[in-house]
Amino acid sequence: MRYNIEILRRQSPEAENYTENIIYDTDDVGETVANMLRTINSAEKILNNDGKVIEPISYEHSCMQKKCGACAMVINKRPMLACDAFLNNVQINGHIRLEPLKKFPVVRDLIVDRSIMMENLKAVRIWAKQENITLDEETVHISYEAATCLQCGCCLEVCPNFVSGDDFVGAAGFVPAGRLLTQMTVDDRQELADSYKKHVYKTCAKSLACNDICPAGIDIEHVLSASNAVAIWNRLRNR
Amino acid sequence: MRVNVIGAGLAGLSATRTLVKNNMKVNLISYQTSERAQSVLAEGGINAAMDVSGESDSYEYHYKDTLKSGCDIANEQAVKNFAKASPDILRELVAIGVPFNSKNGQIVQRYFGGQEKKRTAYAKSSTGKEIMTALIDSVRQYEVEGTVNRLSHHEFVSVKMDISCKGVYVRDTFTKKTEYYEGPVIFATGGLSGLLPGVTTGSTMNTGNAAAELFSKGVVFSNLEMVQYHPTTMSIVGKRLLVSEAARGEGGRLYIKTKSGEIKYYMEEKYPKLGNLMPRDVVARESYLVVHDDNNEPIVYLDMRHLSKEIWKNRLSDLREEIMHYKGTDPAKTPIQVEPGIHYFMGGIDVDVNHKSNIEGIYAAGECCSQYHGANRLGGNSTMGALYGGRVAALSVVADFGEKCKKQEYAMKKTDSEIKDGERIPESIEHTPVITENAKGIFMESMGIIREGDSIQKGINRLRELQQDKRCNEMDIKRLRLMMAMLESAFYRKESRGAHYRTDYPKRNDESYKGLVKSKCDKVGKITISI
Ligand SMILES: Cc1cc2nc3c(=O)[nH]c(=O)nc-3n(C[C@H](O)[C@H](O)[C@H](O)COP(=O)(O)OP(=O)(O)OC[C@H]3O[C@@H](n4cnc5c(N)ncnc54)[C@H](O)[C@@H]3O)c2cc1C
Ligand code: SF4
Ligand code: SF4
Ligand code: FES
Numbered sequence: 001m002r003y004n005i006e007i008l009r010r011q012s013p014e015a016e017n018y019t020e021n022i023i024y025d026t027d028d029v030g031e032t033v034a035n036m037l038r039t040i041n042s043a044e045k046i047l048n049n050d051g052k053v054i055e056p057i058s059y060e061h062s063c064m065q066k067k068c069g070a071c072a073m074v075i076n077k078r079p080m081l082a083c084d085a086f087l088n089n090v091q092i093n094g095h096i097r098l099e100p101l102k103k104f105p106v107v108r109d110l111i112v113d114r115s116i117m118m119e120n121l122k123a124v125r126i127w128a129k130q131e132n133i134t135l136d137e138e139t140v141h142i143s144y145e146a147a148t149c150l151q152c153g154c155c156l157e158v159c160p161n162f163v164s165g166d167d168f169v170g171a172a173g174f175v176p177a178g179r180l181l182t183q184m185t186v187d188d189r190q191e192l193a194d195s196y197k198k199h200v201y202k203t204c205a206k207s208l209a210c211n212d213i214c215p216a217g218i219d220i221e222h223v224l225s226a227s228n229a230v231a232i233w234n235r236l237r238n239r
Numbered sequence: 240m241r242v243n244v245i246g247a248g249l250a251g252l253s254a255t256r257t258l259v260k261n262n263m264k265v266n267l268i269s270y271q272t273s274e275r276a277q278s279v280l281a282e283g284g285i286n287a288a289m290d291v292s293g294e295s296d297s298y299e300y301h302y303k304d305t306l307k308s309g310c311d312i313a314n315e316q317a318v319k320n321f322a323k324a325s326p327d328i329l330r331e332l333v334a335i336g337v338p339f340n341s342k343n344g345q346i347v348q349r350y351f352g353g354q355e356k357k358r359t360a361y362a363k364s365s366t367g368k369e370i371m372t373a374l375i376d377s378v379r380q381y382e383v384e385g386t387v388n389r390l391s392h393h394e395f396v397s398v399k400m401d402i403s404c405k406g407v408y409v410r411d412t413f414t415k416k417t418e419y420y421e422g423p424v425i426f427a428t429g430g431l432s433g434l435l436p437g438v439t440t441g442s443t444m445n446t447g448n449a450a451a452e453l454f455s456k457g458v459v460f461s462n463l464e465m466v467q468y469h470p471t472t473m474s475i476v477g478k479r480l481l482v483s484e485a486a487r488g489e490g491g492r493l494y495i496k497t498k499s500g501e502i503k504y505y506m507e508e509k510y511p512k513l514g515n516l517m518p519r520d521v522v523a524r525e526s527y528l529v530v531h532d533d534n535n536e537p538i539v540y541l542d543m544r545h546l547s548k549e550i551w552k553n554r555l556s557d558l559r560e561e562i563m564h565y566k567g568t569d570p571a572k573t574p575i576q577v578e579p580g581i582h583y584f585m586g587g588i589d590v591d592v593n594h595k596s597n598i599e600g601i602y603a604a605g606e607c608c609s610q611y612h613g614a615n616r617l618g619g620n621s622t623m624g625a626l627y628g629g630r631v632a633a634l635s636v637v638a639d640f641g642e643k644c645k646k647q648e649y650a651m652k653k654t655d656s657e658i659k660d661g662e663r664i665p666e667s668i669e670h671t672p673v674i675t676e677n678a679k680g681i682f683m684e685s686m687g688i689i690r691e692g693d694s695i696q697k698g699i700n701r702l703r704e705l706q707q708d709k710r711c712n713e714m715d716i717k718r719l720r721l722m723m724a725m726l727e728s729a730f731y732r733k734e735s736r737g738a739h740y741r742t743d744y745p746k747r748n749d750e751s752y753k754g755l756v757k758s759k760c761d762k763v764g765k766i767t768i769s770i
Binding site: 111131 | 276277280331376379382391413561564676
């Protein structure tokens, strides 16, 4: 099958955007966007549709099995992991458009600077100062699920309320908080609960657009309501 | 002065925690944030003799199993220390909230290859991810207070050296600017899957570039011929998908069909005691042999149809989802086709029992170093090895540099324009994909599960030719050098042991080869191999 790949590119943060078109042929039904980019880049000469030799396409990758969140990008308008995007499934009439995530500053081509996500986790103060957690068997599954967040940023892309640099941290910021909120004792979690109120509770509209997009399949609604129960209502766990 | 930790997987995070707890300040440097490190992929579990299964397990058994599966070439004292410390490390993980599967408040452990006792703790089938998240959270507080200076999107460029290591050059991959940081360096850069793109289970970002640079700088490497083929992997685009050993630990059975249609559980037939859970080198080799036996259809299957619903739900959920997603097959309903694939590098930076390299100021831990696993790594031992190694390396730095680091004020980092002290920093650190692809082809032909002297020699000659290729840049040359050392080590070891099996020397020879094969590169790129 022949695909027409359209990539929104930029050489540096200051440079102008431009669109590159590349023809890509494959019969492999398992081919993913991430592996396609790897294949394109490993050619000795990379040619675009006009037959011009072009620079390799910059994108982030690591695990190639949707476990690390590195390769998140916008594929035919939908934020997703490139290693989880089968060409066959995402193409529209053989056409696939790749763009960098839009809520973060572009570094090069499909690479964006997601540092703000790390800053947000710091702002929410997600850590356990006292390393003395005893897991609660009732809620441990929530903690387990919260810990699977990839920090990919797809949820932030679709969140109507997330703006980089604002107080509100979006699902990528509150899901990880759920891991500790549900397991720490009342005394130990106070600081975390306070910052949770400030950075999450007041702004989240609970529209749950994030829930549908999360490539890790996290039940964000569930984690959110459990975290709210603990941090806001002091319910669920009272030891 | 800060300690520089390069790599933010299990080993790097463990080293960082230990340093901070000993009042040291850290630069934590990595290509990407910790969430992207290969460590998050570990599924099956982590070993520690917790003795929770009523089998009278103890660290002595863990020590013996590890040494024996490694075919007696690992450092005995190091393995003993490792096995002894493991239960405490596991308890520490529990205390930071890792949700290991447990029953009535007690951790549950499972069987894993090469071990007669249930010694492998797990968090469903995302053990690595769950441990990483807890460690990342725990280090975050130190980032906020400034003790840890996290430099993600930074890559290692080189070390500054006279007879010892003074500091490290790194490059911001976003701005492409080079920076210099004074102080001792702990390498925790993971395995070498980046030398062999697409054919391993590992991360594309364990490029092997750090190892290649250090090798060319004269750091001694060892055990490079010992490459682990995991017996059960599946081919997907861009990589090999691991089918965790947990699948067999929970009861999965390997079989092959004969041409007359008979089903042979070849592992259970040949090894009645451990069966499908023999050490990985043995299972991979047996699978290779049955596939190449003319009486059989050349496909190995892993049958997990008989596993209970409870097991699929609570212990192997992610594994099942992954196989269904990428292969379109439900392993609970259909036996899956599996093949051996490259999974782990037992060799790496040669370190002593304290995780010091041959160069003062350079330490290494985790998969990038050669420690604990000998000729064959046990499943569940590398996560623990990375955590323990990171701790030991950090404690060594504290002992060697503690006073100095605390006395000297934090030397401001130097930026691009200020680095003009005569040291030549490598220009290009991006390898050329075509060269890497060619090198991979050569490697795969001579460094398979079954090896033979002539073909290894042929590979060495071909690598030498490739080094003359005009397209090679400086980094390509260094990477080829490291790969050359892997092949030369394999050629040097004229015996069969663990992951290294040679048809021209099929027997183990303790008289000549009971030890690690070491490789060293001199200033003009000449490689010396010795034992
Ligand atoms: C699919 C899979 C499943 C596994 N399952 C298990 C299991 O169940 N049990 C078990 O014990 N082991 C398992 N392993 C092995 C184990 O996960 C790894 O050996 C271990 O996690 C390695 O940890 P590490 O800290 O040494 O390196 P990694 O986690 O690989 O981290 C390497 C770090 O170094 C950085 N880095 C690398 N090069 C550079 C550079 N040049 N400059 C800057 N940064 C650099 C990377 O960005 C990363 O942060 C598995 C491995 C795989 C691939
Ligand atoms: S529920 Fe809506 S507002 Fe809240 S994080 Fe998700 S997308 Fe954003
Ligand atoms: S919550 Fe889901 S979408 Fe958001 S960062 Fe985590 S894994 Fe990605
Ligand atoms: S490369 Fe890891 S999620 Fe895509």
